Amino acid sequence: MSEVTPTEPQRLATEARDRVRFEEEALELSDQVYRVARRLVGSREEAEDLMQETYARAFRSWRSYTPGTNLRAWLLRILTNLNIDRGRRRQRAPEMQPLEEGDYFLYNKLEDSSRERRSDQDLVVDRLSQDDVVSALSAVPHDFRDVVVLVDIGDFTYQDAAQILDIPIGTVMSRLHRGRRILKTALAEQTVGG
Amino acid sequence: MQYDDLCDQCEEWMQPYLDRELDDTERAEAEKHLDGCGYCRKRYRFEESLRIFVRQVCSEEMPPELKQKLAALRTPL
Numbered sequence: 001m002s003e004v005t006p007t008e009p010q011r012l013a014t015e016a017r018d019r020v021r022f023e024e025e026a027l028e029l030s031d032q033v034y035r036v037a038r039r040l041v042g043s044r045e046e047a048e049d050l051m052q053e054t055y056a057r058a059f060r061s062w063r064s065y066t067p068g069t070n071l072r073a074w075l076l077r078i079l080t081n082l083n084i085d086r087g088r089r090r091q092r093a094p095e096m097q098p099l100e101e102g103d104y105f106l107y108n109k110l111e112d113s114s115r116e117r118r119s120d121q122d123l124v125v126d127r128l129s130q131d132d133v134v135s136a137l138s139a140v141p142h143d144f145r146d147v148v149v150l151v152d153i154g155d156f157t158y159q160d161a162a163q164i165l166d167i168p169i170g171t172v173m174s175r176l177h178r179g180r181r182i183l184k185t186a187l188a189e190q191t192v193g194g
Numbered sequence: 195m196q197y198d199d200l201c202d203q204c205e206e207w208m209q210p211y212l213d214r215e216l217d218d219t220e221r222a223e224a225e226k227h228l229d230g231c232g233y234c235r236k237r238y239r240f241e242e243s244l245r246i247f248v249r250q251v252c253s254e255e256m257p258p259e260l261k262q263k264l265a266a267l268r269t270p271l
Contacts, residue, residue: 034256130251
């Protein structure tokens with residue numbers, strides 16, 4: 001009596017189960033991925049398109065994800081690559097002005113321009129509006145903004161951001177430093193006139 | 195409050211400190227300085243609250259219909 005080997009059907013069943021699990025886990029992360037995506041691009045429509053492209057590609061190439069590794073970072077790597085592929089490089093090259101002032105400069109500016117002494121929290125919340133921050137962030141040139149968004153909005157480590165963007169960790173640190181400085185300079189201009 | 199050389203170092207450490215990227219020795223040194231320096235402590239607290247504020251106001255919820263569209267991209271069983 002010849003035996004029907006169950007190997008192939010079993011393999012297919014296991015693969016289907018793994019794929020479903022992958023898809024569920026990826027979908028559970030979609031809120032967090034969207035929060036980052038939304039600030040990497042200029043409009044909600046672009047973010048939605050980018051999310052759909054990202055998830056379509058992720059579901060197609062799920063086998064290249066290694067279970068147990070950082071799935072959110074893996075999804076964001078697809079997303080940032082697609083974003084770059086979409087020809088976003090229309091933006092002008094960033095002006096590389098020297099960073100003369102230290103990291104305390106925004107606090108110092110706000111403090112100098114405050115008539116009365118208030119708490120540190122008030123210095124931020126009272127004087128910056130949501131629109132100020134969102135428009136200041138969207139004006140940060142892409143290369144710098146990508147890193148700021150991944151670390152400050154996405155809460156990724158420098159190492160994760162380096163892997164997502166495929167750049168050295170030293171470049172992450174320098175772009176983050178400059179990106180935050182550009183952001184704070186814009187906030188200073190909006191609140192105290194530079 | 196006097197701004198001194200240690201404050202310079204502390205200022206350089208502020209971003210990696212808040213990013214939790216300093217090594218143990220640097221973090222301990224930064225915290226020791228912050229314990230005794232109101233000038234730097236105020237600026238660290240400000241930076242931390244600025245970051246929280248930026249994260250809050252820049253975090254936009256995903257539209258529910260997008261989630262449905264993403265779910266529809268799954269491989270049919």
